[in-house]
Amino acid sequence: MTGAAASESIAQDNGELSDPLGWGPITREQRPWTRWWWLGNAVDRTNLTSMLTQFRDAGFGGVEICPIYGVRGYEDRFIPFLSARWMEMFAFTVQEAKRLGLGVDLTGGTGWPYGGRDVTEAFASSMIHLARFELGAGEALRQPLPKGRLQSLTAISGKGERLDLTLRVKNGKLDWAAPEGSWRLYALAAESPIQKVKRAAPGGEGNVLNPYSIPALNEYLAGFDKAFAEFRGVNPRAWFHDSFEYYAADWSPDFFAQFRKLRGYDLRTQMPALFGEGDPDTAARVRQDYRETISDLHVAWIERWTAWAHRRACLTRDQAHGAPANLVDAYAAADIPETEIFGRLGEANMLMNKLSSSAAHLGGHKLSSAESFTWLTEHFQASLAQVQSAADQLFLSGVNHMLCHGIPYSPAEAPWPGWQFYAAVNFGPSGGLWRDLPCLNAYVTRCQSILQSGAPASDVLLYFPAHDFWHQPGELLMPFTVEEANRWLGSHPVHQDASYLWEHGYGYDVASDRFLRQAQVKSRDIVVNGNVYRAILVPKTQFMPEYTLKALIALARDGESVLFENQLPEDVPGLGDLEERRAAFHKEVNGLGFKGGLVRCAKVGKGALWVSDDPGAMLEAAGVTREPAADLGLRFVRRRHAEGYHYFIANRGDRPVDGWIRLGTRAASAVLLDPRYLDRVGLASTRATNGASELYLQLNPGDSIILRTFTNKIVHAQRWPYYEHSGEPTIISGKWKVEFIEGGPVLPAGFETSELGSWTAREDPELRRFAGTARYTIQFDLTALTPQKEVESRESKVEGKQSTLIRPSAFAKAMADKPATLSHRMGEGRGEGQSLADDWLLDPGEVCDSARVKVNGIEAGTFWCKPFEMAIGKYLKPGSNTLEFEVSNLAANRVRDLDIRHVRWKYFYDINMVGRDYKPLDASKWPVRDSGLLGRVVLKPVRIVSK
Numbered sequence: 001m002t003g004a005a006a007s008e009s010i011a012q013d014n015g016e017l018s019d020p021l022g023w024g025p026i027t028r029e030q031r032p033w034t035r036w037w038w039l040g041n042a043v044d045r046t047n048l049t050s051m052l053t054q055f056r057d058a059g060f061g062g063v064e065i066c067p068i069y070g071v072r073g074y075e076d077r078f079i080p081f082l083s084a085r086w087m088e089m090f091a092f093t094v095q096e097a098k099r100l101g102l103g104v105d106l107t108g109g110t111g112w113p114y115g116g117r118d119v120t121e122a123f124a125s126s127m128i129h130l131a132r133f134e135l136g137a138g139e140a141l142r143q144p145l146p147k148g149r150l151q152s153l154t155a156i157s158g159k160g161e162r163l164d165l166t167l168r169v170k171n172g173k174l175d176w177a178a179p180e181g182s183w184r185l186y187a188l189a190a191e192s193p194i195q196k197v198k199r200a201a202p203g204g205e206g207n208v209l210n211p212y213s214i215p216a217l218n219e220y221l222a223g224f225d226k227a228f229a230e231f232r233g234v235n236p237r238a239w240f241h242d243s244f245e246y247y248a249a250d251w252s253p254d255f256f257a258q259f260r261k262l263r264g265y266d267l268r269t270q271m272p273a274l275f276g277e278g279d280p281d282t283a284a285r286v287r288q289d290y291r292e293t294i295s296d297l298h299v300a301w302i303e304r305w306t307a308w309a310h311r312r313a314c315l316t317r318d319q320a321h322g323a324p325a326n327l328v329d330a331y332a333a334a335d336i337p338e339t340e341i342f343g344r345l346g347e348a349n350m351l352m353n354k355l356s357s358s359a360a361h362l363g364g365h366k367l368s369s370a371e372s373f374t375w376l377t378e379h380f381q382a383s384l385a386q387v388q389s390a391a392d393q394l395f396l397s398g399v400n401h402m403l404c405h406g407i408p409y410s411p412a413e414a415p416w417p418g419w420q421f422y423a424a425v426n427f428g429p430s431g432g433l434w435r436d437l438p439c440l441n442a443y444v445t446r447c448q449s450i451l452q453s454g455a456p457a458s459d460v461l462l463y464f465p466a467h468d469f470w471h472q473p474g475e476l477l478m479p480f481t482v483e484e485a486n487r488w489l490g491s492h493p494v495h496q497d498a499s500y501l502w503e504h505g506y507g508y509d510v511a512s513d514r515f516l517r518q519a520q521v522k523s524r525d526i527v528v529n530g531n532v533y534r535a536i537l538v539p540k541t542q543f544m545p546e547y548t549l550k551a552l553i554a555l556a557r558d559g560e561s562v563l564f565e566n567q568l569p570e571d572v573p574g575l576g577d578l579e580e581r582r583a584a585f586h587k588e589v590n591g592l593g594f595k596g597g598l599v600r601c602a603k604v605g606k607g608a609l610w611v612s613d614d615p616g617a618m619l620e621a622a623g624v625t626r627e628p629a630a631d632l633g634l635r636f637v638r639r640r641h642a643e644g645y646h647y648f649i650a651n652r653g654d655r656p657v658d659g660w661i662r663l664g665t666r667a668a669s670a671v672l673l674d675p676r677y678l679d680r681v682g683l684a685s686t687r688a689t690n691g692a693s694e695l696y697l698q699l700n701p702g703d704s705i706i707l708r709t710f711t712n713k714i715v716h717a718q719r720w721p722y723y724e725h726s727g728e729p730t731i732i733s734g735k736w737k738v739e740f741i742e743g744g745p746v747l748p749a750g751f752e753t754s755e756l757g758s759w760t761a762r763e764d765p766e767l768r769r770f771a772g773t774a775r776y777t778i779q780f781d782l783t784a785l786t787p788q789k790e791v792e793s794r795e796s797k798v799e800g801k802q803s804t805l806i807r808p809s810a811f812a813k814a815m816a817d818k819p820a821t822l823s824h825r826m827g828e829g830r831g832e833g834q835s836l837a838d839d840w841l842l843d844p845g846e847v848c849d850s851a852r853v854k855v856n857g858i859e860a861g862t863f864w865c866k867p868f869e870m871a872i873g874k875y876l877k878p879g880s881n882t883l884e885f886e887v888s889n890l891a892a893n894r895v896r897d898l899d900i901r902h903v904r905w906k907y908f909y910d911i912n913m914v915g916r917d918y919k920p921l922d923a924s925k926w927p928v929r930d931s932g933l934l935g936r937v938v939l940k941p942v943r944i945v946s947k
Contacts, residue, residue, distance in 0.1 A: 016642045020715045021671050021681045023449050028103045030449045031061025032441050035406030037421050040070025041201050042077035043089050047411045052096050059441030062103030064240055064403060067110040067201035069910035071419055080203030081110050082227040091233030098234050105238045110204025112242040115197040117206040118223050123216035124193030124207035125249035130275060133185040135178040148191035154271045158182040186271040190251045199910055212252040212297035214304050221308050238315035244322035250477040262296055263289045264576035284471050285575040291470040291478050295325035302333035317369060321482045326466040328512035331359035340371035341390055342482050350397055351498040352485040357398025358509035361456045364529035369401040370394045373425045378916055380432050380891040382425045383849040384440050388865040391444055392650045392704055396635050400451035402444055422911045432891030436850040439864045446675040450706050454641040458507035459534040459624050465494055467543040467573035493540040500615055505630030507638050513548045521558035535561040535622045544569035546585040553588055557605030561622035564611045627664040632657050647707040651699040660694045667693040667709035672720045675706055682720030685947035696947040702866030726837055727941040736778045743772010758930035768928050769897035776885040776933055782876055837941035839873035845935025854884040889931035899924035
């Protein structure tokens with residue numbers, strides 16, 4: 001299969017459903033993948049097979065191999081990158097992965113960014129040094145020229161005379177004396193190399209590659225061609241390029257020639273402006289042209305890399321963020337655009353994450369990936385619930401192919417906690433999440449099976465005003481990073497417009513100038529690479545190329561709505577052919593003839609252009625329908641399938657949703673699928689109200705659901721279980737037997753207790769350093785449970801007694817006033833007037849940090865994410881019942897103990913182990929984390945009702 005065919009095979013999907021209530025067949029791409037750090041490349045066949053098998057059994061679909069620095073004491077196992085032995089190990093790995101049904105991606109280098117031993121000075125990354133000198137008549141230059149290879153030396157007199165002195169420099173000395181008058185000299189020199197590969201693996205050390213030079217890239221890739229020339233193994237699915245961390249790289253040897261080709265004038269004629277001198281507008285325009293040229297060169301570099309991968313029958317995955325480039329175009333240049341979460345979460349980062357998924361959609365790519373959960377929290381302290389919340393944020397941003405960050409290769413014989421990578425989160429067997437990680441992986445798999453199907457279904461294209469950013473003052477190089485997105489992105493109106501669309505329920509993709517020029521009108525819709533939109537929204541923008549404005553007007557002329565917030569763009573960017581381009585721009589603007597008040601409209605051909613400071617009013621006038629559920633704190637991502645739509649909906653608010661919600665699309669029928677459970681599916685209650693489709697939804701804070709709608713089809717299936725409170729919650733009380741069944745450093749002695757609390761609060765010191773699993777067992781009589789209100793009433797009479805009850809769940813609060821008048825279904829022991837329970841919801845209180853549940857010896861499920869509530873009625877019986885929790889805590893307490901006892905477990909090269917502050921990690925200062933079941937375990941009787 002060729003690379004192009006490989007890309008096409010991933011992209012093809014007509015969205016047909018074989019089962020209205022089914023999840024469909026699962027592929028390896030639909031499962032989560034993980035980055036797999038090969039520390040020192042010190043791998044062997046036995047451990048490779050063992051770890052790959054573990055990955056398969058835990059629910060992963062593939063790995064991305066990243067060779068990295070080594071482990072002290074294991075130097076004899078190091079394998080140089082791309083050596084014959086390394087190629088042998090790689091061939092074995094991909095073959096084993098294929099046998100196990102796993103995929104393999106490969107980083108195109110070691111550590112990051114690209115570079116290595118074969119990168120010479122000519123092809124290494126470089127930076128420019130600018131220097132200015134003042135000379136009077138007859139004076140020679142006595143100061144040293146800037147460091148590096150001189151690229152340009154220009155002299156300009158006070159009268160405006162200009163001389164090119166570059167060739168007058170010999171051995172670093174200028175052979176020239178200033179003629180009559182005052183002269184200012186502008187020198188530009190390029191230093192190279194400027195950076196070594198960061199976190200390099202053995203055999204991968206060396207200079208960092210020039211990220212703007214295709215000749216440099218060709219030379220670099222030739223090294224891989226040579227290494228793989230005799231390779232007879234399975235090709236990697238994709239080659240990976242990490243986030244742009246070519247620090248200070250701002251030049252290429254052919255930059256002047258490329259600049260003239262792309263911008264239409266010689267940059268050397270505008271050296272004062274490049275230095276920020278002279279007319280401020282001219283200086284800003286020259287610097288914008290410099291930045292746009294850097295962008296163009298890097299996008300072309302990624303396109304060349306992708307073409308190379310296709311010739312090897314592989315795809316490419318690229319993290320464009322951090323690049324000084326138009327990120328939409330840079331992401332789209334790869335087959336699988338990839339964003340990342342780096343520490344901070346929140347809706348404020350949504351636009352940054354959506355740049356990559358937008359590029360995937362507009363570029364016609366099926367997959368949009370993410371480096372997921374990097375530094376989500378401190379080492380060994382991230383729970384599955386925290387990870388799930390972060391995963392939901394990525395899904396909502398359009399990500400549908402998640403790669404966990406990550407799992408270090410660690411041989412079985414390495415002492416606990418094994419080999420480590422310096423940045424959290426460790427998803428491996430000794431990272432603290434492994435026992436119940438399959439629950440998270442199954443959840444991600446089900447979500448991604450939906451989010452990879454069909455096609456995106458956003459209504460709005462939001463213009464990304466790259467030229468406004470490039471015109472801003474500041475450093476010459478302008479990297480667009482994830483960690484500083486609020487600084488460079490948050491202050492521009494595009495961020496405010498994106499937030500408005502997000503908060504008001506408008507699905508959107510972000511479009512660059514390049515993609516707007518590709519847009520066409522078909523059947524009254526805007527179409528880009530098969531993606532369909534209803535309107536284009538342009539935020540308040542100062543600079544827009546005349547060709548983009550012309551393209552927007554052409555779309556309106558063909559029948560579309562183009563919306564400008566607040567004003568039309570004011571001017572064209574850049575300096576080259578300025579007056580000609582400016583005249584063409586204003587000719588287009590002056591011909592529009594806007595009419596109206598608050599929302600001004602210019603009819604153009606079959607469509608219209610709108611201008612207003614109220615984007616909602618414009619969108620409504622343009623007939624764009626929103627999803628009103630956003631007003632309730634619900635967030636969504638929507639995709640088309642052959643018969644309707646798929647929604648991934650998450651309650652990101654702090655209140656439960658229990659009622660009818662109006663949809664922004666038509667639905668004759670709909671089904672709900674809970675991605676936490678394979679079999680929790682059912683027909684949703686729907687109705688038509690005032691011409692709109694409505695759906696009944698119950699969703700607690702932190703909860704998520706898949707909604708599948710059918711535009712014209714009536715589906716007949718089992719009903720979705722809607723719950724109503726049907727009696728007082730009751731507490732499971734009595735003696736709990738607690739025994740420790742798995743973990744270390746040793747298994748503590750078990751105990752019995754009638755009051756649940758953190759096991760670390762007990763006297764046994766082994767409990768404070770234990771990481772693993774404890775089994776909690778209790779027997780209870782269903783007919784003799786004490787209502788929670790009675791217990792609360794008794795405790796409130798005990799002066800000074802502090803209640804240990806957890807607060808009622810949001811779901812219970814929402815239904816607290818429901819009547820309870822029917823007799824108990826499970827019946828013999830309850831009198832008349834007691835409540836009828838169609839089911840019982842188990843609320844475990846606070847779980848630290850996940851818990852498998854058995855009821856009467858039958859596995860009922862696992863508590864691992866919000867909401868911590870589970871229906872267990874089908875497992876209960878009248879009279880005596882046995883309830884078991886297998887509670888697993890995180891690994892933090894055990895790691896803390898290692899550092900308290902000065903056990904040597906941090907023995908890695910390079911950065912070794914650091915905390916989130918990038919200072920050496922000292923876990924001895926961590927507080928002891930609560931572990932086990934912390935609150936009362938409660939059963940809540942509910943009845944299943946029709947809506």
